[in-house]
Amino acid sequence: PALAEAHPKIEVSVLAEQRVRGPEEEGCDITIRMGAARKDERAEPLMDDALTPVASPRLLEHKRSTKGGRAACNALLRNLPLLHDRDPNAGWDRWSAVYGPKDLDLSHGPRFASSDLLLRAAEQGQGIALARLQLAQESLLSGALVRLSENAVSLKDAYHLIGLSDRRGRSAGSAVWDWLLKEAGPAGFGPSQTA
Numbered sequence: 001p002a003l004a005e006a007h008p009k010i011e012v013s014v015l016a017e018q019r020v021r022g023p024e025e026e027g028c029d030i031t032i033r034m035g036a037a038r039k040d041e042r043a044e045p046l047m048d049d050a051l052t053p054v055a056s057p058r059l060l061e062h063k064r065s066t067k068g069g070r071a072a073c074n075a076l077l078r079n080l081p082l083l084h085d086r087d088p089n090a091g092w093d094r095w096s097a098v099y100g101p102k103d104l105d106l107s108h109g110p111r112f113a114s115s116d117l118l119l120r121a122a123e124q125g126q127g128i129a130l131a132r133l134q135l136a137q138e139s140l141l142s143g144a145l146v147r148l149s150e151n152a153v154s155l156k157d158a159y160h161l162i163g164l165s166d167r168r169g170r171s172a173g174s175a176v177w178d179w180l181l182k183e184a185g186p187a188g189f190g191p192s193q194t195a
Contacts (some may be wrong), residue, residue, distance in 0.1 A: 006179055010172045018086075018113055020146055023164050029173025030179070031162040034115075034132075035089050042163045047184040049158035053077065053148040059125040060146070068109045074101045081127030082109040085118045091121045092130050094153050119145070132158070159184075 003012065017028065022041055023031050037043030053073065059080065078101060082092055095102045109127060112118040115135050122129035123144045131145070133152065139145040161180055163173070 002183065003176065003179055007172075007175055010175060012176065016114070022162055030177055030180075033160045033162055034087060035160070036157070036160065037160040037162055042064065043160045044163075044181065045157040046135065046159040046161045046180065047157075049132045049155040050152035051095060051130050051155060052133060052152040053095065053128050053130045054119075054136055054140065054145040055080070055128045055148060056123055056125040057146050059127070060148075070099060070149070070151070073099075073151075076103075076148055077101065077104055077128060082106070083118055083121050083127040083129040084109050084111040085115055085130065086111055086113045086116065088173060089155060090115070090130060090132060090156070095130050097144055098153050099149065099151050134158070 003010070003096075012027075015028065017026065020030070020033065020035070020038075022038070023029060032046060033043075053076075055076075060076070082104075084092065092104065092106050096102060098107070110121065112121065115132060118129050119131060119136055121127065121141055122131070123139060128148065129145075132155070133140075136145060158187065161177060163177060
């Protein structure tokens with residue numbers, strides 16, 4: 001809504017794609033990528049993010065309190081299904097390496113090709129998701145998901161804005177580019193709100 005208000009004449013078409021492709025390959029003006037930019041791309045870091053375990057309050061109703069710190073969180077991770085994001089930057093191995101448990105079994109649990117699907121499965125009580133806080137904020141604010149730990153694994157420059165390499169993008173694309181960078185700053189939805 002904020003983009004529509006700032007630029008009411010711009011119509012945005014959103015395409016969610018799992019393959020890593022640039023704007024030229026997609027036939028668009030701008031790509032927002034989860035992960036690093038390629039060396040041959042015109043790119044700018046958009047915002048940071050962080051990973052933390054989340055689950056539906058329903059799933060946790062009969063389990064131990066999540067207020068017990070790392071030990072309580074690790075007990076939940078060992079005893080409840082883990083939901084996996086196929087995004088290599090958001091795998092449970094990253095969490096386990098920093099916060100444990102080191103012997104966490106990562107071989108089981110459903111895998112999702114979309115972070116949105118991962119969050120929806122967690123909201124439905126299917127298991128614990130390792131969520132990107134930027135994407136989970138709405139679900140956390142509404143109470144559909146709760147954090148199992150105040151800890152988070154930092155993802156520096158987790159999202160990149162990728163533009164057409166020869167800067168031949170249309171003026172609408174340039175306006176959206178500028179708007180996104182402004183919004184992703186400290187006053188917007190950027191790094192200052194991740195952890």
